[in-house]
Structure formats: structure tokens, C-alpha cells
Amino acid sequence: MMTFTFFATSYLGIAGPGLDLKSSFVDSLQSFGLSTEMARLLWLPLPMLLVLTAAMVGVLVTVWLERKISAAAQQRIGPEFAGALGVLQPMADGLKLLVKEDVIPARADGLLFSLGPVLVLVPVILSWLIVPFGQTLLISNVGVGIFLWISLSSIQPIGLLMSGYASNNKYSLLGGLRAAAQSISYEIPLALSVLAVVMMSNSLSTVEIVNLQNDAGLLSWNVWRQPVGFVIFWICVLAECERLPFDLPEAEEELVAGYQTEYAGMKFALFYLGSYINLVLSALLVSVLYLGGWGFPIPVEWLASWLSQPIDAPLIQLVTGSVGIVMTVLKAYLLVFLAILLRWTTPRVRIDQLLDLGWKFLLPISLVNLLVTAALKLLFPLAFGG
Amino acid sequence: MSAFLKQVLGYTSDAIDAGKYLLKGLSVTFDHMRRRPITVQYPYEKLIPSERYRGRIHYEFDKCIACEVCVRVCPINLPVVDWVMNKETKKKELRNYSIDFGVCIFCGNCVEYCPTNCLSMTEEYELSAFDRHSLNFDNVALGRLPTSVTTDPAVQPLRELAYLPVGKIDPHGVASDQPRAGHLPSDLLNGLQKEAPLEKKSDVELSDGENLKG
Amino acid sequence: MTIATSTELICFLVLSTVIVLGSLGVVLLENIVYSAFMLGGVFMAVAGLYLLLNASFVAAAQVLVYVGAVNVLIIFAIMLVNKREELKPIKGLRLRRIVSGAVCIGLLVLLVRVAIITPWPLPGPIAIGEEATARIGEHLFTDYLLPFELASVLLLMAMIGAIVLARRDVYDSELLAGDDMKEGLIEQTPTPLLVDKSSP
Numbered sequence: 001m002m003t004f005t006f007f008a009t010s011y012l013g014i015a016g017p018g019l020d021l022k023s024s025f026v027d028s029l030q031s032f033g034l035s036t037e038m039a040r041l042l043w044l045p046l047p048m049l050l051v052l053t054a055a056m057v058g059v060l061v062t063v064w065l066e067r068k069i070s071a072a073a074q075q076r077i078g079p080e081f082a083g084a085l086g087v088l089q090p091m092a093d094g095l096k097l098l099v100k101e102d103v104i105p106a107r108a109d110g111l112l113f114s115l116g117p118v119l120v121l122v123p124v125i126l127s128w129l130i131v132p133f134g135q136t137l138l139i140s141n142v143g144v145g146i147f148l149w150i151s152l153s154s155i156q157p158i159g160l161l162m163s164g165y166a167s168n169n170k171y172s173l174l175g176g177l178r179a180a181a182q183s184i185s186y187e188i189p190l191a192l193s194v195l196a197v198v199m200m201s202n203s204l205s206t207v208e209i210v211n212l213q214n215d216a217g218l219l220s221w222n223v224w225r226q227p228v229g230f231v232i233f234w235i236c237v238l239a240e241c242e243r244l245p246f247d248l249p250e251a252e253e254e255l256v257a258g259y260q261t262e263y264a265g266m267k268f269a270l271f272y273l274g275s276y277i278n279l280v281l282s283a284l285l286v287s288v289l290y291l292g293g294w295g296f297p298i299p300v301e302w303l304a305s306w307l308s309q310p311i312d313a314p315l316i317q318l319v320t321g322s323v324g325i326v327m328t329v330l331k332a333y334l335l336v337f338l339a340i341l342l343r344w345t346t347p348r349v350r351i352d353q354l355l356d357l358g359w360k361f362l363l364p365i366s367l368v369n370l371l372v373t374a375a376l377k378l379l380f381p382l383a384f385g386g
Numbered sequence: 387m388s389a390f391l392k393q394v395l396g397y398t399s400d401a402i403d404a405g406k407y408l409l410k411g412l413s414v415t416f417d418h419m420r421r422r423p424i425t426v427q428y429p430y431e432k433l434i435p436s437e438r439y440r441g442r443i444h445y446e447f448d449k450c451i452a453c454e455v456c457v458r459v460c461p462i463n464l465p466v467v468d469w470v471m472n473k474e475t476k477k478k479e480l481r482n483y484s485i486d487f488g489v490c491i492f493c494g495n496c497v498e499y500c501p502t503n504c505l506s507m508t509e510e511y512e513l514s515a516f517d518r519h520s521l522n523f524d525n526v527a528l529g530r531l532p533t534s535v536t537t538d539p540a541v542q543p544l545r546e547l548a549y550l551p552v553g554k555i556d557p558h559g560v561a562s563d564q565p566r567a568g569h570l571p572s573d574l575l576n577g578l579q580k581e582a583p584l585e586k587k588s589d590v591e592l593s594d595g596e597n598l599k600g
Numbered sequence: 601m602t603i604a605t606s607t608e609l610i611c612f613l614v615l616s617t618v619i620v621l622g623s624l625g626v627v628l629l630e631n632i633v634y635s636a637f638m639l640g641g642v643f644m645a646v647a648g649l650y651l652l653l654n655a656s657f658v659a660a661a662q663v664l665v666y667v668g669a670v671n672v673l674i675i676f677a678i679m680l681v682n683k684r685e686e687l688k689p690i691k692g693l694r695l696r697r698i699v700s701g702a703v704c705i706g707l708l709v710l711l712v713r714v715a716i717i718t719p720w721p722l723p724g725p726i727a728i729g730e731e732a733t734a735r736i737g738e739h740l741f742t743d744y745l746l747p748f749e750l751a752s753v754l755l756l757m758a759m760i761g762a763i764v765l766a767r768r769d770v771y772d773s774e775l776l777a778g779d780d781m782k783e784g785l786i787e788q789t790p791t792p793l794l795v796d797k798s799s800p
């Protein structure tokens with residue numbers, strides 16, 4: 001037991017409130033005789049690598065889940081032979097895409113054609129910076145927090161338009177235009193419903209937003225205070241991810257595959273990765289904004305005091321940290337499950353219905369939601385974050 | 387003002403209705419998760435084709451009299467009967483016979499009308515090829531017998547839905563001696579015989595004939 | 601020079617090069633689509649400069665507004681009307697180019713001169729960093745309230761104008777003729793597709 005706690009303190013760096021990996025890493029490097037700056041420089045790529053790995057693993061798991069759950073909803077078996085229960089199937093798919101020939105159509109615009117998928121993928125991965133898995137378990141607690149995600153996700157349409165245009169194919173162009181129109185229109189209600197949450201928590205930072213929701217466990221989650229905002233946010237997120245009720249940009253029956261039509265091999269894989277990373281990211285953000293993030297339905301502090309343990313004992317901190325990660329991921333994957341279920345339940349909307357829903361329904365409602373939240377905040381400053 | 391309020395109320399109730407229907411749909415989808423798949427995993431497991439399955443045609447070269455009836459009854463005049471008149475014997479001499487299964491619609495007309503019964507339909511359905519010309523079977527290929535699903539050691543034979551015992555939907559794990567649902571004509575006839583033992587004997591023979599596969 | 605400052609310098613140089621070359625590209629490139637995408641790159645680089653100045657909120661707003669809205673709109677418009685027709689040769693193109701180039705260079709010289717003769721307080725005020733968001737909000741709702749409200753009114757006017765333009769059918773026939781505008785234009789009862797057989 002002693003050795004274990006020693007390990008925990010020296011390698012996970014449990015110091016003060018919560019885990020602080022960075023300072024402990026820097027400290028341990030300094031103890032090897034490196035300068036502080038060098039140690040910081042060495043630390044820099046680690047979180048990014050971690051984010052990339054987490055995103056990739058998240059995507060692999062999601063792809064597998066999507067295929068298995070889709071199969072279950074249609075009474076099929078789904079992938080079965082690649083690894084136990086087909087868990088290696090996404091890996092095999094990725095490998096296949098990796099070694100496939102990279103085709104650039106003859107009359108396409110080569111430069112823009114290659115740049116498009118990158119512009120779609122990079123903002124999504126960058127947005128992972130702000131997803132907190134625990135009090136200090138996030139890559140950077142930037143002050144602009146959730147706003148960073150909103151602004152980064154507004155870069156995506158440029159990549160979509162670019163790839164749609166560069167493919168020199170009418171289906172691609174139409175798909176790109178649709179995708180851009182869709183993500184522009186749904187960005188606004190999305191931002192407005194985020195704004196309502198931000199208004200309640202008096203901060204843009206995701207950590208603050210989660211902290212506000214963890215006073216009383218399950219009961220203090222934002223979803224009770226913002227039910228309308230929650231629904232709006234979820235719909236908008238589905239539209240931004242081009243998930244099924246809103247997958248017009250790649251509607252097979254009309255547009256072949258939308259902006260992805262001409263893509264093959266690794267460039268197609270970038271789109272594929274982008275869409276799934278975006279799905280996982282959105283689910284994580286829904287859980288952060290509305291479902292209490294890393295919070296356990298019963299606050300860990302209560303449990304600790306019930307077990308009469310000091311809250312900042314290293315062991316308790318370690319348990320809290322891991323429970324936080326598990327809770328965040330669990331909530332996110334429940335939402336992914338809901339998205340997959342929705343995929344097999346709802347038919348695709350038409351483009352005019354899509355814009356109707358966005359501009360004539362979600363936008364006014366999210367504005368009203370914002371106003372009502374402001375009024376409630378003035379009326380009941382205690383419950384709505386005064 | 388009241389008109390506006392009415393509109394808003396209608397809008398709200400519409401939205402709530404839409405949500406309700408969505409939830410209903412979700413519950414249906416969720417309910418489907420409960421049902422187990424009955425997938426037949428094809429190359430390893432195969433369904434036993436029914437008795438009257440119209441698969442690839444089998445042809446016996448020696449029985450054929452080159453009468454070309456099969457060509458005439460075929461909706462697309464498909465069989466190619468390649469014969470020459472032997473001047474000395476004044477008889478047709480059959481040299482080749484072929485059917486292109488890339489074109490055949492497996493209607494069974496040729497089998498039905500062949501006067502010498504040299505055509506018959508087999509249970510073979512695996513007719514995919516890399517080259518469509520390799521589906522043009524000549525008399526040698528037409529004379530081959532397909533491997534039966536039940537005798538192939540690499541294949542797990544499974545019964546089709548209509549051949550399963552009462553109440554079963556999944557063919558997996560059904561013992562081969564469990565009787566199928568309903569009665570075969572032969573069973574009915576046997577029952578009738580017990581009731582009226584004075585029936586004619588020819589019916590019994592017919593029932594034996596029917597009992598070949600069931 | 602520490603690692604931090606040298607990194608900052610390198611970032612600054614790279615971003616500035618991108619901005620200068622990118623803006624030149626926006627102006628000089630023949631293909632209008634390339635120009636539009638270049639413009640997006642320039643906006644991004646400017647956002648990077650804001651980040652270097654420790655103004656992350658402004659940077660995010662720059663990306664959201666300029667890249668996410670303005671640039672996407674420009675590209676959208678280009679793609680919707682992209683006709684790929686040959687432009688007519690303009691008379692005296694060379695003279696025009698020389699004149700506009702001279703004007704641009706003159707402006708640049710002016711700006712550089714201003715930048716050189718202004719006594720910049722060095723080091724400048726400390727960036728407030730994270731608190732900037734709150735500070736911007738405070739300023740917007742106290743001493744900059746009037747411009748803020750004016751901007752909102754402007755936006756509202758633009759929105760109404762856009763609606764009127766988009767519903768040109770109303771504008772053309774009814775507004776000009778002085779008739780009442782049909783309120784329920786969108787919710788009009790649809791004329792049946794099949795002709796009613798029962799009536800003669």
C-alpha cells in the first residue's frame with residue numbers, strides 16, 4: 001500500500017486539489033538535471049499525443065459500437081470474425097484505407113483537393129483541447145473554453161466547401177454547399193444554447209461549467225435547469241456532425257456521397273475520422289455542458305465524508321480522478337448510443353425542412369430560452385448561478 | 387394578439403407531438419435490440435434448398451434426342467443444341483449442348499417439356515464467376531452433379547423457415563430428427579388410411595413417392 | 601534569449617509572412633476562388649497574431665466571425681455564381697494597375713512612417729489574458745453602449761432588408777402596386793396538383 005501511494009504521488013503528481021500531471025512531470029525531469037524550460041518543452045508534445053491517441057481510440061470504439069448497435073437494431077450480427085466480437089474490424093478498415101491508392105481526379109484541383117480533408121479534421125482534433133476529464137485532467141484550461149470549440153467548428157465549412165469545389169464534380173459541389181449551409185445555420189442556435197449555460201455558470205471555461213453542476217450530484221446537473229437548451233443543443237450537434245436525421249450532405253440516394261464522392265484512401269479516411277471524432281467530441285461536450293461532466297451522480301465528496309476519509313488523501317484523489325474519467329466517457333458513450341439509435345429511427349429530412357427547423361424553430365426557441373434563463377437568473381440567483 | 391398566441395400554442399403542441407412520436411420510434415428501435423439475430427453465416431452455414439428449388443440445370447447427354455423442344459419452349463430460346471444430320475443413318479447426331487446460366491431465368495420450362503426427361507433442376511445456386519462467359523455451361527459441365535449441402539463436411543446445413551418445428555424461428559440448434567411444422571401429404575394419407583382402411587392401394591404408393599425428401 | 605521568447609519570435613515571423621504573402625495573393629491571384637481561400641488563411645493568421653498577444657477571446661471571435669461567417673459567405677457566393685466566363689479585357693489595364701499600386705505603396709509608406717515615429721511605450725501594458733472576456737463585456741455595456749446598440753440596429757436593418765430582397769415576389773408585384781402584402785404567402789393553400797374531375 002505504501003509503495004502504491006508513493007507511486008501515485010510521484011508519477012501522477014497528486015498535489016493540492018486534484019491531479020496535476022504537468023508540474024510533476026516537469027519536477028521529475030528537473031530532478032534528472034534538466035532546465036525548467038527544457039522540461040516544459042518536453043512536456044508540450046505529450047498532451048497533444050495523448051489527445052490524438054484518445055481521439056483515435058474513441059473513434060475506433062465508436063465505429064465498432066456503431067456497427068454492432070446498428071446490427072443489433074436490425075437483428076444482424078455485425079462484425080464478428082476480426083478479433084473477439086469483431087473489435088478489430090475498425091482497425092482493419094483503417095488499415096485498408098491506409099494502403100489504398102490515393103486517387104486525385106484528373107480535372108480536380110490537386111492542392112485544394114488535398115487541403116480540404118485536413119481543414120475538416122484539424123479543427124475537430126484541436127477542439128479536444130477543452131474537454132475536461134477531471135478537475136485538472138484537461139489539456140488546457142483556456143479562458144475562452146467552450147467558445148474555442150464554437151469558433152473552431154466554424155472553420156469546418158471552409159474545408160467542406162474546398163473539397164466540394166476542388167473535386168470538380170457536381171455532386172461534390174452540391175454536397176459541400178449543403179454541408180456548409182447546414183453547419184452555418186445550426187451554429188447559431190447551438191451557440192445561443194451554449195450561451196445560456198455560460199450565463200448560468202458565469203464562465204466560458206469548461207471546468208467551471210462542470211464545477212457548477214457538481215454541488216448536489218445528479219440533481220444539480222444542467223439538464224434540469226436547461227431542458228430546452230439541452231434538446232436544442234443535441235439537435236444542433238447532430239446536425240453539425242451530419243448524423244442521420246440531418247445527413248443531407250452525404251445523402252446517398254441524391255448525391256452519391258456528397259463532398260466525399262471523389263475521395264479515396266487516406267483522404268477519405270480523414271473525412272471519416274473527422275466525422276467520428278466530431279461525434280465523440282460532441283457527445284463529450286453535451287455531457288460536460290448538461291450532464292455534469294466528470295461528476296458522479298452522487299458527489300464524491302459526500303461519499304468520502306460518509307466513509308470518513310479526508311477528501312485530499314492521495315488514494316481518494318486517485319479514485320476520484322479515475323471515476324471522473326470513467327463517468328465522462330460513460331456519459332459520452334451513452335449519448336453516442338442515443339445518436340446511433342436515432343440514426344435507425346428517424347428518416348432523413350429534406351433540405352427545406354432542415355433550414356426550416358434551424359431558422360424558424362430552433363433559433364426563436366433558443367432566443368426565448370436565453371431570455372428566460374436571464375430572467376430566472378435574476379429571479380432565483382441561487383438556483384441559476386447568481 | 388390572441389391569434390398570435392393561438393399560433394404559438396399550436397406550434398408548441400406540434401413540437402410536443404413530434405417529440406412524442408420520436409420517442410415512440412426510438413422505443414421501437416430499442417425494442418429491436420432485444421430480438422436475437424437468426425443470421426445464417428453463409429460460407430460456413432447454408433440453408434437446405436427446398437425440394438422444388440429451381441437451381442442450375444442438370445443435363446444428360448445420352449438421353450437427349452436433339453428434338454429442340456427445350457429451345458422452343460424457352461422464353462429466350464436459350465439452350466444451344468448443336469446437331470448434324472447423319473445422312474447414312476438418317477438420324478440426328480448430337481455434338482454439343484449448352485445453356486448460358488448468365489442468361490437463363492430458371493423458369494423451368496425446358497425441364498417441364500423435355501420429352502426424354504434428360505433435363506432436371508438441381509439445388510445448386512452458387513453461380514458467381516469472375517467472367518460471365520464461364521457461366522456458359524457445356525454438356526460436360528451440365529452433366530456434373532452439385533455437392534449437396536447436407537453431405538458437404540465443410541458446411542453446417544440449416545433448415546429453412548418452413549421446415550422448422552412449430553414455434554421455432556432460429557434454425558440454429560434444431561435437431562435433425564425434430565419433425566417440421568404441419569403435415570406432409572404422406573402423413574395425411576396415412577391418417578386417412580387408418581380411418582378408412584378400405585381405400586385403394588395406389589394412393590399408398592403415391593405417398594411413398596412424395597415422402598422422398600420431406 | 602530564452603526558449604519562450606525565441607518561439608514567440610519565430611511564430612510572429614511566420615504569421616506575419618503568411619499574412620503579407622496571403623494578402624498579396626488575395627489581391628493578385630487570377631482565380632477568384634483561390635483569392636477567397638487565401639483570405640481565409642489571412643484571417644486565421646491574424647487570429648494567430650491575437651493569440652500571440654495573449655488575447656485569446658479576440659482570436660476566437662476573429663475566427664468565428666471572419667473565418668466562420670464572412671469568409672464562408674464569400675466562398676458560398678462565389679460558388680453559387682461561379683460561371684467561369686472570360687472577363688472582358690479592360691481598357692488601360694496597365695495604367696490602372698500602376699496607379700492603384702502607387703496608391704497602395706503610398707499608404708504603406710504612410711503607415712510605416714506612423715509606426716516608426718509613434719513613441720511606443722515599451723514594454724507595453726501587461727496583457728490581462730483570461731480576464732479579457734469579462735472586461736470586453738463590461739466595456740460593451742457601459743462606455744461603448746451606444747455604438748453597440750447602433751450596431752445591433754444596423755444588423756436588424758440588414759436582416760429586414762435581406763428578407764425583403766429574398767421575398768422579391770412580394771416586393772415586385774404588391775409593394776410597388778400599392779396593394780396589401782399577402783401575409784400568409786408561405787402558408788397559402790396549395791393549388792391541387794390533380795384537376796378536380798367532379799367539376800365540369
Ligand code: SF4
Pocket residue numbers: 456459460461462463464465485489490491492493494495496497
Ligand atoms: S430454365 Fe427457362 S430460361 Fe432457362 S433454359 Fe430452361 S426454359 Fe430457358
Ligand code: SF4
Pocket residue numbers: 449450451452453454455456457465467499500501502503504505
Ligand atoms: S427437349 Fe430434351 S431431348 Fe429435346 S433437345 Fe432439349 S434436352 Fe434434348
